[in-house]
Amino acid sequence: MKFTIRALALALAATLGLMNSARADILFSEDFESVTLEPAVNEAIPATTLGWTDTPPVGWTVDDSGVPGVLSGDDARDGRSEWAGWSFASKTFWTTADTQQRETFALGEGVVAIADPDEWDDQAHDAGLFNAFMTSPTFSIANTAAGTLNLSFASSWRDECCDDGDGSNNQTALIYASYDGGADVEVLHWSSDAADGALFHNDNPNEAVSLALNPPAGTQSMSLKFGLTEAANDWWWAVDNVKVEGRVVPEPSTFVLGGVALIGLFGIARRRRA
Ligand SMILES: [Ca+2]
Ligand SMILES: [Ca+2]
């Protein structure tokens, strides 16, 4: 059988192309295990059961300023303090606080991120609705092939709408992406109001969520913001194992150099056989 350099190069290029198209690179992941857990403050949970914190993993920020009473710094005005905004808690601590299907979040492991206005509302707080956000670090998505960027995470969601105060509240889950530091782009919107059609997301306390992200061509970096808004004495949203994947295309110069090197090697091999 006679091989030419050209045939070998074409076969190699096809093989590399197939491998490349099947590969997904992990561009960002978060399991929330790096936080330092503390004992209960308002929950009747023994200090030996750790625990919770409102300090996120390094690089993340939380904005709980939209949770009534939090800015007062007064324990008597912020509801059950462990849940006054986004918290990071062991599943053991969370399900000791209460069950009501929280215990079914099997996809969440160890420490999970939790916005739980139901448990928050079990103690006195200033009037108003619960609006809480957390934002990821900025991470690179440079040279990601178009159409390959994907966000996945484990989710525990129970919805409740329109039964508190004047009836205007609608517990809502939101995820925004910010590309290259730009304005928030909504990538997920779950309403608790069945009248909202496609935006309505019914109870699913143990769900694997996967959704495509479509940044503008040439985007170098991004961050993600998770929001639980317009909530009162409703239910919760918890997330874990946040992951962004995409296929990173090698720089053209890398391909060219690799190709030149391979052709050179085949040339040497052919001359030795000859
Ligand atoms: Ca975890
Ligand atoms: Ca409190």
Ligand SMILES: [Ca+2]
């Ligand atoms: Ca309610």
